[in-house]
Amino acid sequence: MAQYGSANVKAAEPDRLSAFGSDVFERGRERRFFRAGAIDMPFLMLTMIILGIGLIMVLSASFARAYYETGNPTKYFVKQLFFSGAGVVAMLALSKIDLKFISRFSFPLLAISILLLVVVPFIGVSKGDATRWIDLKVTTFQPSELAKLAVILSFASLACKSKDKMKTFRYGILPFGIILAVIVGLLMLEPHISASIIIIALGAIMMFLGGADIKWFVMLGVFVGAAGALILAKFGYAIDRIKIWQDPFSDPLGKGFQIIQSLYAIGSGGLLGVGLGQSRQKYLYLPEEHNDYIFSIVCEELGYIGAILILTLFALLIIRGFWIAMHAKDRYSTMVAAGLTALLFLQVFFNVAVVTNLIPCTGISLPFFSYGGTALMLQLAEMGIVLGISREIPIKRAG
Numbered sequence: 416m417a418q419y420g421s422a423n424v425k426a427a428e429p430d431r432l433s434a435f436g437s438d439v440f441e442r443g444r445e446r447r448f449f450r451a452g453a454i455d456m457p458f459l460m461l462t463m464i465i466l467g468i469g470l471i472m473v474l475s476a477s478f479a480r481a482y483y484e485t486g487n488p489t490k491y492f493v494k495q496l497f498f499s500g501a502g503v504v505a506m507l508a509l510s511k512i513d514l515k516f517i518s519r520f521s522f523p524l525l526a527i528s529i530l531l532l533v534v535v536p537f538i539g540v541s542k543g544d545a546t547r548w549i550d551l552k553v554t555t556f557q558p559s560e561l562a563k564l565a566v567i568l569s570f571a572s573l574a575c576k577s578k579d580k581m582k583t584f585r586y587g588i589l590p591f592g593i594i595l596a597v598i599v600g601l602l603m604l605e606p607h608i609s610a611s612i613i614i615i616a617l618g619a620i621m622m623f624l625g626g627a628d629i630k631w632f633v634m635l636g637v638f639v640g641a642a643g644a645l646i647l648a649k650f651g652y653a654i655d656r657i658k659i660w661q662d663p664f665s666d667p668l669g670k671g672f673q674i675i676q677s678l679y680a681i682g683s684g685g686l687l688g689v690g691l692g693q694s695r696q697k698y699l700y701l702p703e704e705h706n707d708y709i710f711s712i713v714c715e716e717l718g719y720i721g722a723i724l725i726l727t728l729f730a731l732l733i734i735r736g737f738w739i740a741m742h743a744k745d746r747y748s749t750m751v752a753a754g755l756t757a758l759l760f761l762q763v764f765f766n767v768a769v770v771t772n773l774i775p776c777t778g779i780s781l782p783f784f785s786y787g788g789t790a791l792m793l794q795l796a797e798m799g800i801v802l803g804i805s806r807e808i809p810i811k812r813a814g
Contacts, residue, residue, distance in 0.1 A: 454510060455739055455805030461732040462506075462783075462798050468725060469784040470499060475691060476712040477705035477786060479698045491705055491786055494554070498788030502795030509799030510806065514748055517800065521568035525594070528565040531558035532601035539605070545778070547605045554788040559610035562598055564797060566617050567754035569594065574625025575747045581626035588631045591622050609777030613761050620757050624750050660775035673708070676701040677770050680711040688718030705786045707778060711770045726767070733760050736801055744807040752804045755797045 470492070477491035509517070531549065539546040540555055548555040573590055580586035595618045602611045619632065655670060663671030663678075680696035683689065694715045697704045704712055714722045736756030743749040759782055766781040768774045780787060782794050 452806030452808070454802050455735070455808070458732065458735045458739060458798075458805060459802060461728060461735060462795075463503075465725075465728050465732065466499060466503075466783045466795070468728075469781075470496060471691070472709055472713055472716075472784055473705055473786055475694065475716060476697050476709050480705065483699060494788055495786055495791065498554070498791050499795070502792040505792060506795040506799035506802065509796055510802035512803060514751065514800070514804060514807075517803075518568065518572055518747065521565070521572045524561070525565040525569045528558055528562040529597060529601065532562060532598065535601075536604050545605050545607060547607050547610075547778075551789070556789040557610075559602060559605075559607055559614075560790050560793050562602075562610075563614060563617060563758055564755075564793065566594070566598070566614055567621060567751060567758065570618060570621035570625065571747055571750035571754060574621065574627075574750060577625070581622075582628045584631065587622070587625070587627040588635075591618060591627075592635075594618075607778070609765065609779045612777070613758070613765070613779070616761055617754065617758060621750065621754050624753055656775045660772065663772065673702050674772050674776060677708050677711040678772060680708075680715040681771065684715040684718045684722075686719050688714070688716050688721055691716050707766065707780055707785060708770050709784050709786070710767055710781050713784070726763075729759075729763050733763075739801055739805045739808065742808045743804050744809075748804045748807065752801050755801050758797070759794075 473495045474489065474492040478488035481490040481492075482488040535549060535558055536546055538549065540548040540550050542548070547557050547559065549558065570591060574581060577586040595615060598614055599611045602608075602614070619635065623632070659666060659670045659674065663674045665671060667675055676696055680694065680701055683695070689695070694704075694712050696715055697712055701708055701711060710722070713725060717725075733756055736759065737753060740749050740752035740756060743752055762779055762782050765774070765777060765779045766785075769777055769779065780790060783791065
């Protein structure tokens with residue numbers, strides 16, 4: 416017998432991994448939709464603390480632009496606050512739903528993601544040289560965000576169904592490669608290189624966790640390298656970004672302007688920062704100051720110490736997410752928790768690397784900080800899935 420929260424339940428057998436298509440999970444003769452175990456409080460508290468700080472920084476970073484564009488300095492903050500509230504509700508609701516029920520929707524979600532990616536170039540909203548967003552009237556939505564979740568859920572399901580066949584090309588590489596090729600191909604039509612990189616990385620992580628033979632990763636690396644060279648040759652803006660990354664001051668008032676202003680913000684923050692709400696770069700000097708480049712404003716206002724504390728909170732959340740994955744009750748739960756935590760890590764890493772000019776500019780937001788309602792709701796929903804997995808971890812009691 417194993418204990419889950421306050422209830423004694425029968426431990427799941429290994430062969431349950433083949434039953435992911437069912438809409439509920441059976442223990443004995445009891446069919447279950449909701450989880451009843453204890454939630455992982457460290458993971459929940461870290462998520463809420465980061466979300467709270469993120470909301471404060473959205474208010475601070477956005478009020479100048481909001482006032483200039485709409486006359487209402489709190490417009491962006493109020494919208495973000497509304498979506499954060501809805502996201503928290505979604506997070507807590509999903510934390511109660513059994514993962515075996517959620518797994519039923521893995522492939523329908525994948526199909527919906529692909530369909531949305533197909534229609535984006537035709538009905539999407541264009542910003543700059545890219546068409547990545549669908550207008551929902553109250554906000555915009557990037558289907559690529561949904562595709563990331565769909566890849567995690569569907570790849571985990573495929574890997575668990577294939578089991579020992581994951582070492583073969585037919586089961587361990589081919590179906591995953593086809594899905595990745597379709598999604599990345601559609602993303603390149605937008606174009607959306609940063610999302611393509613994250614989804615390829617996610618796919619590789621999920622395949623590795625599923626047990627794919629390491630030799631296929633070498634071949635995949637060669638293929639991705641060749642594809643990357645082709646993309647650079649086809650999309651001139653990608654080459655321009657690399658050149659600007661190497662020397663942003665070669666075009667200080669043009670393509671290098673954003674990264675230069677970001678570095679000014681980070682540098683002017685110093686050790687302790689200029690003070691919360693006292694940023695100068697947010698007064699229309701730094702583009703996307705409340706979105707992709709909000710971490711630059713964090714560094715300016717809170718300084719090196721504040722930025723390190725926030726990154727430490729992210730690190731603790733990521734470590735706790737992997738801890739939950741390692742202690743999950745079955746292979747599918749482990750893969751989903753690890754995949755969602757890896758996604759969080761990738762997005763934090765790439766965003767911070769971009770604003771500090773460690774890597775070329777890409778359009779990746781900072782989770783829980785960057786302005787964007789639907790993205791925030793989806794991120795909180797993903798944390799809810801991880802919290803739900805944590806409810807199934809047996810609690811050891813003394814005696």
